[in-house]
Amino acid sequence: MSKTSRFFKWIWLVIILLFLYLPILVMMVQSFNSGKSISSWDGFTFHWYEELFSGRNKDIVSALQVTLSVAVIATVVSTVLGTLGAIGIHGMKKRPQAMMMTLTNLPNTMPDIVTGVSLMLLFIFMAGGESRGYVTMLLAHITFDTPYVILSVLPKLKQMNKHTYEAALDLGATPGYALRHVIIPECRQGIVTGAMLAFTLSIDDFTISYFTAGSKVQNLSMLIYSAARRHVDGTFYAVSTAMFLVLLILLLVVNRNTAEAD
Amino acid sequence: MKKLVSLILCLLVLTACVSAFAADDNVVYVCNYFDYIDESVLELFEQETGIHVEYINLMDNEALLQEMEISPAAFDVIVPSDYMVERLIARDMVAELDWEKLPNAAQYTLDYLKNPAYDPEGKFSVPYMWGTLGILYNTKMVEGTVDSWADLWDEKYANNVIMMDSLRDAMGIGLKVLGYSMSSTNEEELFAATDKLVEQKQKGIVRAYQLDETKDRMVGGEAALAVVYSGDAWFAIDENPDLAYVVPKEGSNIWVDNMMVPKQAPHYDNALAFIDFMCRPEIARMNCEKIGYSSPNSGAIAGMGEEYAANRVQNPDDETVARCEIYHDIPAEVLKDYNDLYNEVLNAH
Amino acid sequence: MSRFDVSLPWWAWVLMGLGLAAFVAMVAVSILRNRGMKRSLFASPYALWMILFTIVPLVIIVYYALTDSSGNFTWDNLRNFWDSNYIRRMSATSDAARARYAVRGMSNMDPLIYSLWMAFLCTVICLVLAYPTALFMADRKMKRASSLVILFVVPMWMNITLRTYAMRILLVDDGPLITFLRLVGFKDAQLMDTPAAVLIGMVYNFLPFMIFPIYTVLSKMDPALQEAASDLGANPGRSLIKVTMPLSIPGVVSGITMVFMPAVTTFTLNVMLGGSKRLMLGNLIEQTFTKQSNWNMGSAMSLVMMVLILISLTILRKADPNNEGGGL
Numbered sequence: 028m029s030k031t032s033r034f035f036k037w038i039w040l041v042i043i044l045l046f047l048y049l050p051i052l053v054m055m056v057q058s059f060n061s062g063k064s065i066s067s068w069d070g071f072t073f074h075w076y077e078e079l080f081s082g083r084n085k086d087i088v089s090a091l092q093v094t095l096s097v098a099v100i101a102t103v104v105s106t107v108l109g110t111l112g113a114i115g116i117h118g119m120k121k122r123p124q125a126m127m128m129t130l131t132n133l134p135n136t137m138p139d140i141v142t143g144v145s146l147m148l149l150f151i152f153m154a155g156g157e158s159r160g161y162v163t164m165l166l167a168h169i170t171f172d173t174p175y176v177i178l179s180v181l182p183k184l185k186q187m188n189k190h191t192y193e194a195a196l197d198l199g200a201t202p203g204y205a206l207r208h209v210i211i212p213e214c215r216q217g218i219v220t221g222a223m224l225a226f227t228l229s230i231d232d233f234t235i236s237y238f239t240a241g242s243k244v245q246n247l248s249m250l251i252y253s254a255a256r257r258h259v260d261g262t263f264y265a266v267s268t269a270m271f272l273v274l275l276i277l278l279l280v281v282n283r284n285t286a287e288a289d
Numbered sequence: 290m291k292k293l294v295s296l297i298l299c300l301l302v303l304t305a306c307v308s309a310f311a312a313d314d315n316v317v318y319v320c321n322y323f324d325y326i327d328e329s330v331l332e333l334f335e336q337e338t339g340i341h342v343e344y345i346n347l348m349d350n351e352a353l354l355q356e357m358e359i360s361p362a363a364f365d366v367i368v369p370s371d372y373m374v375e376r377l378i379a380r381d382m383v384a385e386l387d388w389e390k391l392p393n394a395a396q397y398t399l400d401y402l403k404n405p406a407y408d409p410e411g412k413f414s415v416p417y418m419w420g421t422l423g424i425l426y427n428t429k430m431v432e433g434t435v436d437s438w439a440d441l442w443d444e445k446y447a448n449n450v451i452m453m454d455s456l457r458d459a460m461g462i463g464l465k466v467l468g469y470s471m472s473s474t475n476e477e478e479l480f481a482a483t484d485k486l487v488e489q490k491q492k493g494i495v496r497a498y499q500l501d502e503t504k505d506r507m508v509g510g511e512a513a514l515a516v517v518y519s520g521d522a523w524f525a526i527d528e529n530p531d532l533a534y535v536v537p538k539e540g541s542n543i544w545v546d547n548m549m550v551p552k553q554a555p556h557y558d559n560a561l562a563f564i565d566f567m568c569r570p571e572i573a574r575m576n577c578e579k580i581g582y583s584s585p586n587s588g589a590i591a592g593m594g595e596e597y598a599a600n601r602v603q604n605p606d607d608e609t610v611a612r613c614e615i616y617h618d619i620p621a622e623v624l625k626d627y628n629d630l631y632n633e634v635l636n637a638h
Numbered sequence: 639m640s641r642f643d644v645s646l647p648w649w650a651w652v653l654m655g656l657g658l659a660a661f662v663a664m665v666a667v668s669i670l671r672n673r674g675m676k677r678s679l680f681a682s683p684y685a686l687w688m689i690l691f692t693i694v695p696l697v698i699i700v701y702y703a704l705t706d707s708s709g710n711f712t713w714d715n716l717r718n719f720w721d722s723n724y725i726r727r728m729s730a731t732s733d734a735a736r737a738r739y740a741v742r743g744m745s746n747m748d749p750l751i752y753s754l755w756m757a758f759l760c761t762v763i764c765l766v767l768a769y770p771t772a773l774f775m776a777d778r779k780m781k782r783a784s785s786l787v788i789l790f791v792v793p794m795w796m797n798i799t800l801r802t803y804a805m806r807i808l809l810v811d812d813g814p815l816i817t818f819l820r821l822v823g824f825k826d827a828q829l830m831d832t833p834a835a836v837l838i839g840m841v842y843n844f845l846p847f848m849i850f851p852i853y854t855v856l857s858k859m860d861p862a863l864q865e866a867a868s869d870l871g872a873n874p875g876r877s878l879i880k881v882t883m884p885l886s887i888p889g890v891v892s893g894i895t896m897v898f899m900p901a902v903t904t905f906t907l908n909v910m911l912g913g914s915k916r917l918m919l920g921n922l923i924e925q926t927f928t929k930q931s932n933w934n935m936g937s938a939m940s941l942v943m944m945v946l947i948l949i950s951l952t953i954l955r956k957a958d959p960n961n962e963g964g965g966l
Contacts, residue, residue: 033779036770036774036777037774039770039771039774040771040774040775040786043767043771043790043845044786044789044790046842046845047789047790047793047842047845047846048793049808050793050801050802050804050805050808050842051793051796051801051804053804053805053807053808054796054800054801054803054804057804062528063524063527063528064504064505064508064509064524064525064528064529065505065803065804065806065807066505066506066508066509066510066511066528066807067508067509067528067529083328086323086346108683108684108687109684111680111681111683111684112680112681112683112684112685113681114677114680114681115677115678115679115680115681115682115684116678116681117677118676118677118678118680119678119681120678123678127681127685129948130685130688130692130693131688132895132899132948132951133688133692133696133944134688134692135895135896135899135900136899136943136944136947136948136951137696137699137940137944138902138903138920138923138924138940138943139900139903140903140923140924140927140928140936140940141699141923141927141936141937141940142695144699144927144933144936145695145696145698145699146691146695148695148698149691149694149695149698151359152698156359156360157360157363159359166691167691169687170687170688170691170692173684173687173688175896177684178851178892178895178896179850179851179854179892181888181892182851182854182855182888182889182892183854183855183858185888186855186858186859192677193677206680216854216857216858217854220850220851220853220854223791223850224791224847224850224896226795227791227794227795227846230795231794231795231796231797231798233798233799237348241356241359241360241363242320242345242346242347242352242356242363243343243345243363245346247797248797248798248799249346250323250346251797251799251800252348252799253322253323253346253347253348254323254324255501255799256322256323256348256349256501257322257323257324257325258324258504258524259799259800259803260324263797263800264800267796267797267800270795270796271792271795271796274792274795275792278788278792279788282785282788351928351929351931352928354931355931448828451913454909454914456929476735476738480738480742483742490915495915496831496913497830497831497912497913497914497915498913498914498915499909499913499914502806502909502910505803509810509812510812511810511811511830624930625726625930626726628925628929628930629722629723629726629742630742632917632922632925633742635914635915635916635917635921636748636749636916636917638915638916
C-alpha cells in the first residue's frame with residue numbers, strides 16, 4: 028500500500044473521530060463555564076466540580092450509582108443471554124431460525140416509548156404499581172440490550188464453520204467445553220462488540236427507564252430530563268465529563284491488557 | 290482483571306441497594322420539580338420537625354397524573370399547575386385541606402390567589418409559585434416597542450421568533466391575538482386561532498417551537514422575540530442584560546403551581562406540616578429568591594422589600610395582573626380538538 | 639375506569655403457566671432425546687426471556703390498539719391512523735360538524751412519510767461514512783488503526799440531552815460551522831431548526847451502530863482472500879467490490895437494522911435541533927402517550943408503524959438472500 032493512500036485513510040478516520048468528539052469537547056468546556064447558561068461563556072471555574080465532589084447534590088450521586096450499576100449488570104446478563112442465544116439460533120434449522128430472528132428484531136421496531144409503556148403495564152399486571160423500581164428497570168434494560176448482542180454475535184458465527192460444535196461433541200467434548208474452547212474464541216470480537224453496544228444503550232436510556240422505574244428511582248438521563256424543565260447547570264456537565272474520562276481510561280487499560288494477553 | 294471487575298460490580302449493586310432501602314417511618318414524600326426549592330429549606334424542616342423529607346423529582350403535570358393513577362399512595366405533597374389542580378379535583382384524587390393546621394398559608398396567601406377559578410372554594414390547594422406568560426425580546430434586535438401579541442406576527446421579524454411548544458400556551462396566544470379567551474372551547478374560535486398560527490408559520494416568521502430550550506437560545510441572541518414564562522425570562526435577563534420582558538397589552542395567562550395532598554397520601558399530617566412550613570414568610574422568601582418566580586406569600590414579599598417590588602418581571606403590577614387570566618381545564622373532548630389543531634400547526638409547511 | 643384497571647382473568651394466568659410448562663417440557667424432552675445438548679437449546683433462556691418481556695407486552699399493546707377507552711373492542715384506532723378525523727367525524731352530532739371535520743385536522747401520513755424518509759437518509763449517510771471507516775480500521779496494513787475502535791463508542795456514553803445541547807453550540811447561527819459556511823460564500827446558511835440539523839444529529843447518534851457490525855465482520859475476514867484476488871490480477875478496487883463487499887453483507891444488514899429501525903421513531907432531536915418545525919411520527923406517538931394519555935390511539939399508531947418497518951426490513955432481506963445477516 029502506498030504511503031499517500033495510507034495517509035488519506037488516516038485523514039478519513041481522524042475526520043470521523045473529530046465529528047464524534049467535537050460535541051464532547053464542547054461539553055467538557057461547559058463544565059468549566061462559570062456562567063449559568065450554555066450559550067454564554069462567563070469565565071473559568073472549578074465550582075461545578077467542587078459542587079459535585081462535595082456530595083451535596085445527593086440526587087446526582089445516587090443517579091450516577093443507578094446509571095452505572097444498571098448499565099454494568101444489564102450488560103453482563105444480556106451478553107451471556109445474547110451470546111448463548113446467538114449460538115443457539117445459529118444452530119437452528121431455517122424456519123425456527125427465521126422465527127427467532129423476527130423475535131430479535133421485534134423490540135427494535137417498537138418505538139422506545141411503546142417498549143417502555145408495555146413493559147410498565149406488564150410489571151403492573153404481574154406485581155402491582157408499587158413494584159416498579161430498580162429491579163424492573165434492570166429487567167427492562169436487559170430486554171432491550173440482548174437483541175443487540177445477538178445482532179453483533181451472529182454475523183461472527185456465520186463466518187465460522189457450522190459444524191465445528193457438532194464435531195467437537197463427536198470427539199468427546201462436553202457442551203460446556205465445546206462452547207468455551209471452540210465457539211466463544213471464534214466469536215469473541217462479536218461478543219465484545221455486543222457488550223459495548225449493550226452498555227452504550229443502557230447507560231444513556233431515558234424513555235424505557237422512565238416508564239419502568241417509576242418515580243422513586245432515577246438514573247442520570249431521567250434526572251437531566253427533569254432538570255431540563257428548569258435549568259441544566261454545570262454540575263451535570265462536570266459529572267458527565269468525569270464519568271467520560273474514568274470510563275475511557277478504564278477501557279484503554281482493559282484494552283491494553285487484553286492486547287498484551289493476545 | 291476479573292476480580293477487579295466483579296469487585297466493582299458488587300460495590301455498585303451494594304450502594305444501589307443501600308440507597309434504595311434507606312427508608313424510615315416519619316417521612317413526607319414530596320413530589321416537586323428538580324431544583325424547584327431551596328435545598329436548605331428541607332434541612333431546616335427536618336431539624337425542626339424531625340420529619341424526614343423524601344424529595345421526588347417530578348417530570349411534568351401529565352406524568353404526575355399518571356403516577357398518581359398507578360400508585361395513589363406514593364406521594365404526600367404534590368405540586369401541580371392550575372389546570373391539573375382542576376382535573377385532580379374533578380377526578381376526586383386529592384384530599385381536602387384542614388385549614389386549622391395551615392395558619393401561615395391562611396394568613397399570608399395573596400388575596401387574588403386565595404379562591405382561584407380552578408379551586409373556587411380554596412379547599413384543596415395552596416399556591417406555591419406563580420408567574421405570567423409573556424414575550425422576551427432582545428432590545429438590540431427589535432425596532433420600536435414590543436407590547437402586543439401581534440408583534441409575533443410582524444414580518445420584519447421573519448425567522449426571528451421563537452414560539453412556545455406547549456399546547457395550551459400556543460393555542461392560547463392564537464386565541465388571544467384574535468381577542469378570544471385563552472380557554473376558549475368554541476370551535477370557530479379554535480379554527481380561527483389555528484389558521485392564525487399556521488399563517489405565522491407559513492410566512493416564515495417562526496424560527497422554532499421550543500419549550501425548555503428557549504431561555505438558553507435567547508441568552509445566546511438566537512432570536513429577537515420569544516414566548517416564555519416570567520421565571521425563565523428572569524433567568525435569561527440575569528444572564529444577558531440586552532433582554533427585556535413584557536406581558537402583552539391584550540392580556541395573557543397567569544399560571545400557578547400549587548401544593549396539594551393526594552387523597553390516599555400515607556402521611557396526611559406530615560404533608561400539612563410541610564405545606565405550612567413552606568408558607569412561613571422567611572421560608573417562602575428563601576424559595577422565591579432561589580427560584581426567581583413570583584411569590585404568592587405576602588409575608589415573603591414584604592421581607593424582600595424594594596428589590597422585589599421594583600422587579601416587574603417577578604412582581605407584575607396590579608394592572609397587569611388584572612388583564613391576565615388563569616387557564617381553565619379544557620373538557621377532554623375539546624382537548625382532543627386542541628391537540629389535533631395544534632398538530633395541524635406543527636405539521637404545516 | 640382508569641387506564642390501569644386491567645387485571646388479568648384467572649384463565650390468563652393458567653394459560654401463561656401452561657405455556658411456560660410446555661416450553662420447559664419441550665426443552666427437557668429435546669435434551670433427553672438427543673442424549674446431549676443440541677446446539678439450538680442454548681437459545682432457550684433467550685427465547686423464554688423474549689416471550690415474557692417482548693411477546694407478552696406486545697400482546698398488551700395489541701389489546702390497547704383494538705379497544706376503546708372503556709375496554710370495548712374496536713377497529714377505530716387503526717382506521718383513525720389513515721384518516722385522522724375518522725373517530726371525530728363518526729361521533730359528530732350534526733352534518734355541519736361532520737363536514738367541518740372533513741377538512742380540518744391533519745393526516746398522519748405526512749409525519750409518517752417524513753420520518754421514513756429521514757430514517758432512510760440517515761441510514762444511507764451512516765453507511766457511506768461507516769463503511770470506509772470500518773474498512774480502514776480492519777485494514778491490516780494500517781498499523782494501530784484497530785485500537786481506534788474503542789474511541790468510536792465512548793462518545794455515546796455521554797448523556798444524549800447534554801450531547802445535543804453541545805451540538806447546538808456548534809450549529810447555531812454564530813457558531814463555528816455557519817461562520818465557516820458564510821465565509822466560503824453561503825450568505826444565508828442556516829442549520830439550526832432545519833431538517834439538515836436533525837439529520838446531522840441522527841447520523842451523529844447512530845453512526846457507531848453502523849460502524850461496529852461492519853467492522854466486526856471485516857476484522858476477521860481471511861486476508862488470504864484478498865491476496866488471492868490480487869494474485870489473480872484484480873486491482874484493489876475490483877477485489878473490494880468482488881470479494882470484500884459481498885462477504886461483509888451480514889455486517890451491513892445488521893448495521894442497517896440497528897440504525898434504520900430506531901431512527902424512524904426519533905423525536906427528541908427533532909425538538910432540540912429541528913425546532914419542532916415538522917412533526918415526526920416519533921413526536922406524534924410520544925405526544926399521544928404522554929400529553930394526551932391516549933394509550934389506545936398511541937398503541938394503534940405504534941402497531942401500524944411496526945408493521946411498516948417489518949415490511950421494509952423484508953425488502954431489505956432481499957439484498958441478503960442467504961439470510962446471512964439474519965432477516966425475518
